[in-house]
Amino acid sequence: MRSLPARRIAAVALTAAASVVALAGPAFAHVTVNPGSAPQGGYTAVDFRVPNENDTASTVKLEVNLPLDHPLASVRTLPMPGWTATVEKAKLDKPIKVHGNDVNEAVSKITWTADAGTKIAPGQFQEFRVSLGPLPTDTDKLTFKALQSYDNGDVVRWIDEAKDGQPEPAKPAPVLALTKATSEDGHGVTASAAPAADGHGHDGAKDEAAGSTRSSDSTARVLGVVGIVVGVIGTAFGILGLRRRSGGSAS
Structure with a gap:
């Protein structure tokens, strides 16, 4: 006893x-953005990290919606073996100025689709790299609503936005925090903001x-x-x- x-x-x-x-x-x-922050006004390269959370199915598609309330003039995807990236654009209600030129459309969605024989299996993850810029200076974050599709037909919608003082939602949308630029070149853009020579902003x-x-x-x-x-x-x-x-x- x-x-x-x-x-x-x-x-x-x-x-x-x-x-x-x-x-x-x-x-x-x-599904997250890595790194989770970048300076306002510059260019950056980020990875959309996608873990497979299903024990019996594999991820075969990722859709990432880019915010049009803070449009990005330059968006490029890094080629990834086994995956096909499709970029969709939308007309802007109000043109934005980029390097003195009017930009009337911006990327609204990127879709990565797995080729035959490619998948993110249970217990695995994949990173989808994108270069973005110039990042807006009038907001402290960018929210990217994402949809993760499995080969059994399930779709997980990572679209919920976190609210101050509230618990994190069950399916939070990936968020890139924007910080104030610390080293300026006189134009409100960080000295390292220009895209790198490899053409992908890396x-x-x-x-x-x-x-x-x-x-x-x-x-x-x-x-x-x-x-x-x-x-x-x-x-x-x-x-x-x-x-x-x-x-x-x-x-």
């Missing part, structure tokens, strides 16, 4: 550990550093979750051991 409370403690600890893992899991399952060193940062961040999150789980389980078994020793000495 003395072992019953100890068993309950162990059960509670394991339940708590499972809850930690369950709560941590959804954060990795979202800076190799910056992309490599960003990739390293993203990798380190993901690793830190995983290690943090594992540490919490191990700590909870260790505490439970420590209590269990103390109760057993206490019970043995009493007898």
Whole structure:
């Protein structure tokens, strides 16, 4: 009978550990923009990171809608083996000025479709790279509503916008935060804002550093979750051991 409370403690600890893992899991399952921020007024290259969150189906299409309330004059996709990118444009209600010229249309949607034999399988993720610019200076974020399609016909709509003071929605839309430019060249644009020479708006060193940062961040999150789980389980078994020793000495 003395072992019953100890068993309950162990059960509670394991339940708590499972809850930690369950709560941590959804954060990795979202479609996100990486890196998550860029300076206003400049050009940047971002990855739309798409994890496959279905255990029985594979992702075969991604649609990303670009905001037309803050249109982007220059949008380019990086070719990806096994995927076909289609870019759609829309007429703007009000032209925007880019380098002194009027721009009357902007990219409204990018669709990546998997070729035959290509997919994002369960337990995998893929990154779709895009160069964007010039980024607007009159807003602190860009929201990209996305649709993720599976080969079983399911479609996950990552379109919900987070609101201040509210919990994060179940299917949040990817968001790119825009920060104030710190180093200006006299035109309100950062000195590094011009597209890179490779034609895709990439800076190799910056992309490599960003990739390293993203990798380190993901690793830190995983290690943090594992540490919490191990700590909870260790505490439970420590209590269990103390109760057993206490019970043995009493007898």
